[in-house]
Amino acid sequence: MRSVKAIFSKQLRDMFKNRTVLIQFVVFPLVAFAFTEIVAKPNGSIPDSMFVTMFASIYAGVTVLTTTAGTIAEDRERKSLRFLIMAGMKPYQYMLGVGGVMIAASLLVAVVFGATGGFHGVNFVRFVVVLVLGSVASSLLGATLGIVSKNQQAAAAMAMPLGMILGFTPLLAMFSQTVKKLFCIFYTMQVDMLVSDFSADFTTPATVIIVNIAVFAALFAFAYNKKGLS
């Protein structure tokens, strides 16, 4: 437990000192807030929460994925992980610490998004839960990329386009039925569906997200067994 806490605190401090990462966490909620206030609210024909749901899926797809992948790849490349493990830290403790910060950050971001979108009561809770679940899926996928990539640069080169695809498909799906059908098996599409229409069926999308998490967890376990952490 104390190792998990040590990594959690390391990761949290590092995030605040890493401007590129910090910006990624701030920019999507900020843009969503601005668009909601300037565009959505004065315009009667689009829902107030439209930009919030849009940027929330982009956040879950892009920010969490690239940050997790980047962190793990950097700690491997700089050999920091070696020293942590030599000091007695277990790989799963490292993962829990890093993942924990991602979840905590996503919780905070989700609350900000939720408030901006003007969600209340059950809908607010549901929005936060769904976004956090999406972030869990993203961090597992990011962790897998962080493990399989040669270095930090390679991790970014894989995580960025993948994050873009995952994060922006809900947006493209608004204009294309093909995209919608093709990508509905991915968690970001389901996150988007769940948070943009609270009257929609909950179980099917939630199941898809859980299956995504399970698949990514399995991928991660496979990559980890094959390559280890250092």
Place this chain on the structure above:
Amino acid sequence: MIQMSNITKRFGEQTVLSGVTFKVQEKEIFGMLGPSGAGKTTIINILTNQLSADSGTHSIGVSPRETGLMLDEDGLFVRLSCLENLNIFADIYGISRRKSREALKSVGLELAAKKAVGQLSKAMRQRLALARAILNRPRVLFLDEPTGGLDPATARGIHKLILGLRERGSTIFLTTHNMDEAVRLCDRVVLLHMGVIVEQGAPAEICKRHEAVKTVPDLEEVFIKMTGVELE
């Protein structure tokens, strides 16, 4: 305490270590001497289980938590401060964070405690890496070229620190290609050349065996005589 017996290691076609056998006594400063590419780092990596050997046996007699490690790559978190870096490890070891300050002080970095690692000079980083290696008061300490690339004054400071650690009861395994350093610090040394141990013993004893009169720089001459290669 530390022992290696008949270790062989290949990387693809290249045999990097062959039949490496030695023992390190408790509370001894043991030096692994050899030119670049001799296989010194590979030996540390095998002893610390970061790399597996192809054949042979080895042990260090203590658990990983009781060892300290300083490698050529320092693995420090560059955006965090010196103190934050050490505190992470203090937390993992489950020891008081006060020890982080003590360790910083012992390497003369107390004034840089709040400085980000990315802003440190190479010598300062190296001292911080040493501070991290001794944070848990390790019973066995591995130092891979602890003074490589440092100015003489800093190197002397590190020598003093290493001698002090031995006084406190640590066993120290270090690598170097500096003969002078080996003679000054080490109770016993091994001369490694292309993965083969060509000579081992106390520096003075080795020189005597090869009829060198003075200890420095004649250990170097012994090395040249045995291998035909200069160290640096």
